[in-house]
Amino acid sequence: MSSSGVDGKVVRKKLNKVVLAYSGGLDTSVIVPWLRENYGCEVVCFTADVGQGVQELEGLEEKAKASGACQLVVKDLKEEFVRDFIFPCLRAGAIYERKYLLGTSMARPVIAKAMVDVAKEVGADAVSHGCTGKGNDQVRFELTFFALNPELSVVVPWREWEITGREDAIEYAIKHNVPVPVTKKSIYSRDRNLWHLSHEGDILEDPAVEPNEDMYMMSVSPENAPDQPEYLKIGIVSGLPVSINGKEYSPASLLSELNEIGGRHGIGRVDMVENRLVGMKSRGVYETPGGTIIFTAARELESLTLDRETIQIKDSLALKYAELVYAGRWFDPLRESMDAFMKEITKTTTGTVTLKLYKGTVSVTGRESPNSLYRQDISSFESGDIYNQADAAGFIRLYGLPMRVRAMLDKGL
Structure with missing residues (x-):
């Protein structure tokens, strides 16, 4: 925390110990001595494993200590990340601006939450991050800090x-x-985690330029994907995926498996221009192979288990839910209340969905649920006892009454 003195010089509050979100890259390596020099504090580096890959975690302790940190804390957050952050967004159907499955947006609050916990464990009075002033991540980190421990600098x-x-x-x-x-x-x-890989910068800064194929890292190009489709059966319980082809997985291992399967079929590539929270537009390309598969499965099963009015309300709230997550308001009471609603209305969304993966596409070939509202005896074109087609005449007359009245007025009847 700093402020300007009367002579224009920066006056900094003395800090005892700071927990720094640490990646081992140039920026965070330089932040360690900068904090020590400018705040006279000890620096505890913190790294979260959210599925970014082992290569990004190698040699971090040596790097951190060589930069002047007193210790490095690493926490494996993969299961918590998928179970407590990704799955609620999946259940809510949260998609930002029609395309973005919120990969970075969901990861920041789980990391920031862990930083608050570590600050308590090591007796730190401050936290720090290396986000720039142009992006969304600074907001996501800091709103989480405010919500979970407003006393931290x-x-x-x-x-x-x-x-x-x-x-x-x-x-x-x-x-x-x-x-x-x-x-x-x-x-x-x-930015990479278990849910996605995002790409920004360089030629992508021109929205008119097609990305180079060698940029992609999680998925093959659809043109080079297998010439034979692959079928998957996703098992879902209360709106959340639990199994692939009858085999049950933990949340993180299920997503990891689907990333591998989806990636080899070129699934889940998104190229979009989005509106950042700070006001500017940015162009990003996202790879979300496993996420695209389970989003498709969950939505399709809801077509059996939710009625029309419920789906409409759920979809309208999903837009707001996505905006809150994108804007860093994960620990906002509004999102938590909406989450309770989503959990309640999807408790009957249990069953299986069969998907066909083929050259970048995910198509649904079958869906089953013990709680299905679909009745073949009602929907069939054959006559049935429950639905009498003659009843439709009175329904249509009443349903269309406002239109008839308006037409009669227009014609002077």
Whole structure:
């Protein structure tokens, strides 16, 4: 936390210990000595495993300590991430601006929640992150901090320091004997977790330019996908997936398996221009193979188990739910209340959905539920006892009465 003094110099509050969201990249490596230098504090680096891959977790403790951190805390959040954050969004049918399945939006609150827990464990009085002032993630982190522990100070170096880019950061690192990460910097800004992989930057900043095929990492191109379709049967209990082809999985392992299956069929690529929370438009490309599969399955099963009015209300609330998650308001009482509604109305959404995966597409070939509202004896074109076709005449006359009255008025009848 900082403020400007009377002479224009930055006056910083003395901090004891700061928990820093740490990736091991250049920015967060430089933040460690910067915090120590400017706040006179110890720095505890925190890394969350949300399924970004083992290669991103290798050698982190050595890097953190070489940068000046007193310790590194790593927590495996994969099951919690899928169970408590991804699955509620899936159950709600939350999609942001028609396309985005909220991969980064859901991951930030689970990471920030863990940071608050770690701050308590190590006796820290502040938390810090390396998000820039142009993105959505700064809001998602900080609203979670506010909601879960408003007493914690929040330090955001990108709003305070004089580092303006990569070259400045490298110079600062060398000056402070911080080993500069030697990993080759991607031309794209990426975020990966168990749900998705996002790509931004470089040629993607021009919305008119098609992405290069070699950019994709979770999925093959649909053209190169197998020439034979693959069929999957997804088992769902109370709106949430539990099995693939009859075999039950934990939430994280189920998603991991579907990512692999969907990826080899080129499933789940999305190219979109979205409206960031801070006001600007940005173009991003997302790979969400497993998520696309289970979203399709859950929605299809609801066509059997939910009535028309319920589906309409659920869909309208899903838009607001997605906006809240995108905007970092995961721990907002409104989202939590909407979640209770979603849980209640999907408790009968149990059954199986059979899907066909083929060259980038997911199509539904069958759906079954013990709670199905579909009745073949009613829907059949054959005569039945429950539905008398002659009843339709009176219904249509009453249903169309306002239209008839308006037409009579127009004609002077």
